Amino acid sequence: MLQINQTLISDLLIEKEFICDLKVCKGACCVHGDSGAPLTDKEAGILDNIFDKIKPYLRKEGIEAIEKNGKYYIDDEHEIVTQLVNGEECAYSIFSEDGTAFCGIEKAFLDNKITFRKPISCYLYPVRTKKYTELEAVNYDEWDICKSACVLGKKEKMPVYKFLKKPLIQKYGKDWYEQLDFYAENYQK
Secondary structure: OEEEOOEEEOOHHHHOEOOOOHHHHOOHHHOOOOOOOEOOHHHHHHHHHHHHHHHHHOOHHHHHHHHHHOOEEEOOOOOEEEOEOOOOOEOOEEEOOOOOEEEHHHHHHHOOOOOOOOOHHHHOOOEEEEEOOOOEEEEEOOOHHHHHHHHHHHHHOOEHHHHOHHHHHHHHOHHHHHHHHHHHHHHOO
8 A cells, every 4th residue: 555645545556457448348337336426526516517518418318317317416325426317327428339338528528518528436447536534545446347457457467557547647646646656666676
């Protein structure tokens, strides 16, 4: 375990290997789970402000769920999370012809309609963070739907923290990431 500033980082971010394999999993993390994607208070406000710009990218079912139940809700763990369609897939998910789930928010971002890429909890997956009074835990979340990502990551020798370089820098900054990278490079020595 490594501490950088106010974060405690699991060594599994260095030890585990991971590359999303959408061809195999078809974006299952957008479809399965106990609740929607965790949101920060700031991200909930952003969704309120940009909804009209992302609405054209969403499916009819997603729009209906959002208009009926809200853009987000408080789950059983008292977290703000994205709205779901019939208690299943994220209301912001869109699907390709082969059934692969993608993020409608990210599609609007990639089309330069908004400057918000997607919730950081989604961008960071399979890393999950949890705030405590003094510190924030940064952990690797192992989920059976990501087995193909672990196989691909192992094949390409891609540690989780390197796969997630951009989102980790977005959340914690370049200096934080460089400290993690330095630790990782010396971890096995």
